Every structure is written in C-alpha cells, then in structure tokens.
Amino acid sequence: xxxxxxxxxxxxxxxxxxxxxxxxxxxxxxxxxxxxxxxxxxxxxxxxxxxxxxxxxxxxxxxxxxxxxxxxxxxxxxxxxxxxxxxxxxxxxxxxxxxxxxxxxxxxxxxxxxxxxxxxxxxxxxxxxxxxxxxxxxxxxxxxxxxxxxxxxxxxxxxxxxxxxxxxxxx
Amino acid sequence: xxxxxxxxxxxxxxxxxxxxxxxxxxxxxxxxxxxxxxxxxxxxxxxxxxxxxxxxxxxxxxxxxxxxxxxxxxxxxxxxxxxxxxxxxxxxxxxxxxxx
Numbered sequence: 001x002x003x004x005x006x007x008x009x010x011x012x013x014x015x016x017x018x019x020x021x022x023x024x025x026x027x028x029x030x031x032x033x034x035x036x037x038x039x040x041x042x043x044x045x046x047x048x049x050x051x052x053x054x055x056x057x058x059x060x061x062x063x064x065x066x067x068x069x070x071x072x073x074x075x076x077x078x079x080x081x082x083x084x085x086x087x088x089x090x091x092x093x094x095x096x097x098x099x100x101x102x103x104x105x106x107x108x109x110x111x112x113x114x115x116x117x118x119x120x121x122x123x124x125x126x127x128x129x130x131x132x133x134x135x136x137x138x139x140x141x142x143x144x145x146x147x148x149x150x151x152x153x154x155x156x157x158x159x160x161x162x163x164x165x166x167x168x169x170x171x
Numbered sequence: 172x173x174x175x176x177x178x179x180x181x182x183x184x185x186x187x188x189x190x191x192x193x194x195x196x197x198x199x200x201x202x203x204x205x206x207x208x209x210x211x212x213x214x215x216x217x218x219x220x221x222x223x224x225x226x227x228x229x230x231x232x233x234x235x236x237x238x239x240x241x242x243x244x245x246x247x248x249x250x251x252x253x254x255x256x257x258x259x260x261x262x263x264x265x266x267x268x269x270x271x
Contacts (some may be wrong), residue, residue, distance in 0.1 A: 011177075015185065018185050018189070022201065027201065045218055050218045060241060065241055069204070069244065086195065092191055093191060096190055100184070108176065115225065123250055129245055135230055150239070153242055156242075
C-alpha cells in the first residue's frame with residue numbers, strides 16, 4: 001500500500017518536474033525543476049531496490065552535473081528572450097504525441113509485459129543480485145574492460161573540455 | 172507490488188517529454204537538460220527490468236549511462252562557453268553556420 005503511494009508520488013512529481021523543465025521560461029527555474037526530477041528519479045530507484053544507483057544518482061547527477069550546469073548558467077548571464085520556443089513547435093508537439101501513442105501501444109500489446117510480473121529465477125542469483133557488493137564484484141570481474149573503456153572516455157572528455165574552453169591568445 | 176509496465180510507462184512519458192524539449196526549445200542549455208531527461212528515462216527502464224529479472228546487469232549498464240552523461244555534460248558546457256564567448260548567444264536558431 002505504502003509502496004503504491006510512494007510510486008505514484010515519485011512518478012507523478014517526476015513527470016510534472018520534467019514538463020516544468022522544458023516549459024519554464026527562465027533557465028534557473030528550469031534547473032531547479034530538473035533537480036526535482038532527478039531527485040524523484042532517485043526515489044523510483046529506491047523503490048526498485050537499487051540503492052547504489054539511487055545514491056550515485058543523487059551524488060553525481062544532482063550533486064556534480066547539475067552544479068556544473070548551474071555554474072555555467074550563472075557565468076553566462078544571458079539576456080532574456082521574448083519567445084522561448086522555435087517556429088515549428090506545433091509540428092514538434094504533434095510528432096511527440098504520435099511517438100508517445102506509438103510506444104504506449106506497442107508497450108501494452110507486447111506479450112512480454114502483459115503476462116504480469118516476470119517470475120524471478122530461483123537459486124543463489126536471486127539472493128544477492130542487488131546489493132552493492134555484488135555490483136562491485138561484477139564491475140571488477142565481468143565488466144572490467146567496459147569499466148576501463150569508460151575511464152578512458154572520461155579522460156577524453158576532460159581533455160576535450162580543456163582544449164575547447166582554453167582561451168586562445170591569437171585573434 | 173507495482174507491475175513492470177507502470178515503470179516502463181513512466182519512463183516512456185519522460186523520454187517523450189525530453190524529446191519534445193529538444194525539438195521545441197531554443198536555448199542550448201535547455202536542450203542539454205532535455206537530453207539529461209532522456210538519459211534518465213533510459214536509466215529507469217534499465218533498473219526496472221533489472222529488478223524484474225532479478226539480475227544486476229541493468230544496474231551496471233545504468234552506471235555506465237550516468238558516466239557517459241557526465242562526459243557529455245562536460246563537453247556540451249565547454250561548447251556552450253566557447254559559443255557564448257564568440258557569438259554572445261545561446262540561442263540555437265542563430266547558430267546556423269553549418270546549415271546549407
């Protein structure tokens with residue numbers, strides 16, 4: 001019962017904050033709405049028993065990435081514009097609605113989801129699939145190559161950002 | 172016990188909102204926010220299926236998605252800073268140098 005209540009609370013606030021993120025005029029207000037959406041997504045993760053991902057979501061997304069966005073937003077000091085949407089927004093809304101109907105139709109007619117909850121397998125996998133220790137062990141054994149590749153990607157991101165944002169003295 | 176399709180429906184709604192945001196808004200920063208919304212929708216999907224199938228592969232994949240979102244934010248913000256220094260705008264409708 002409480003789980004159902006919290007699911008509808010978290011998902012409702014997530015959807016509402018997402019709409020506010022793309023609908024609000026001022027970029028700072030949009031950032032605060034995005035922060036609310038990310039925090040409530042972390043709540044959905046906790047409902048799904050993924051506590052580690054929820055903590056990472058709060059620390060990295062809401063903590064690091066959003067503060068970075070806010071920092072650049074304060075730094076830019078952009079001027080107010082009259083219209084926030086571009087000319088083709090009717091077309092964009094129409095095709096967004098079409099895509100939404102299409103995905104939902106495909107979703108609720110798929111046999112995979114319609115047989116209700118998928119029964120979890122029995123065995124030792126079912127006991128320790130979601131704690132942080134098993135995620136860490138799998139990350140450093142089965143997914144070691146991917147982990148290293150993601151590290152190299154982050155290094156490339158740092159170098160790219162430095163090269164892009166470096167002030168060029170010659171003009 | 173909440174069925175899996177509810178989580179997938181929430182994720183679908185969030186993804187479509189992000190897509191409409193990318194198509195509709197003119198501010199570069201808000202477009203990046205919309206991309207973050209779409210990545211979060213994918214994360215909800217991954218974690219929901221991981222919970223339903225009782226396996227941790229989905230959670231590991233969503234960890235990688237969060238990492239790539241961080242790298243994307245760094246590069247996107249660097250591009251915004253360079254653009255603002257040169258053109259003094261973040262409106263993507265005025266940035267049409269590569270068009271045609």
